[in-house]
């Protein structure tokens with residue numbers, strides 16, 4: 001059986017976790033999490049990093065700390081995981097959907113301009129499958145219109161914009177460390193930001209609004225969004241091997257791309273040198289056939305995220321033709337870090353035969 005994706009945390013991380021448990025550690029969020037935050041901030045070229053329980057609460061928390069008003073509108077790409085938009089809806093902010101570009105599957109700057117009005121306060125930009133897209137144009141548009149830019153970098157660990165890691169274009173960036181991500185805690189997330197004030201607010205927000213552990217004075221309305229050092233132990237070890245993780249993901253993508261390049265019924269959007277894919281995504285009118293043939297060989301795939309406007313909760317949005325085309329014919333192929341060359345060869349052979 002070949003899974004679409006499975007977590008590979010590594011032997012060293014497992015050993016470290018056992019060592020951590022054997023010592024009488026306090027388990028909850030403490031020194032190891034602070035170490036992880038420091039290391040992740042350094043890796044992403046950001047000043048501050050704050051760990052959270054997942055990559056949905058991260059986004060909600062950023063929005064909750066931005067002093068937004070109920071009439072404010074938040075613009076989200078129609079091709080992203082539903083969490084990106086739900087994070088805004090949960091706090092009763094108004095969400096509007098923006099179409100994607102047919103060059104890179106990320107938010108389309110021209111459609112963004114069409115959707116901006118006097119109530120637009122935030123744009124959430126997702127680097128779909130690690131593709132940078134036209135973030136620099138989006139950043140300029142946001143600046144000209146005094147709109148906060150937040151990056152949803154859940155797919156984009158290892159993607160760079162010139163010399164800097166993604167996540168530095170706007171006020172903050174959100175990461176997920178869920179099971180299939182390049183660094184996994186099982187469930188987990190983090191916010192990076194270069195804004196000291198926002199970082200302070202986020203720390204208060206995730207800790208009941210209190211400035212210190214054990215201090216029960218709450219000047220700020222907050223929740224409990226802390227994580228555990230058990231999670232951070234394994235994440236920290238994975239972060240130490242991040243260069244090789246990035247290299248493997250890029251290699252897997254290029255290997256598939258090469259084996260499928262002659263197949264005229266499949267479209268693959270390129271992953272550039274500065275980008276790291278999260279998974280391998282293909283687009284084809286024949287994905288049903290491909291999926292079935294692979295499944296018959298115990299090989300699992302996953303449909304790409306359906307366009308948000310095809311979900312019941314967002315179906316009032318129309319006229320999003322590019323995302324409505326691509327996101328209904330996309331498939332994630334097996335992309336685990338421990339996937340073997342031979343397995344990719346087998347998968348591509350089946351795909352090429354099935355679509356011939």
Ligand SMILES: Cc1ncc(COP(=O)(O)O)c(C=O)c1O
Nearest residue numbers: 054055056081083154176177178
């Ligand atoms: C683009 C994107 N944003 C947000 C999320 C939500 O992250 P989490 O599952 O950690 O809540 C995901 C999860 O897959 C994602 O892919």
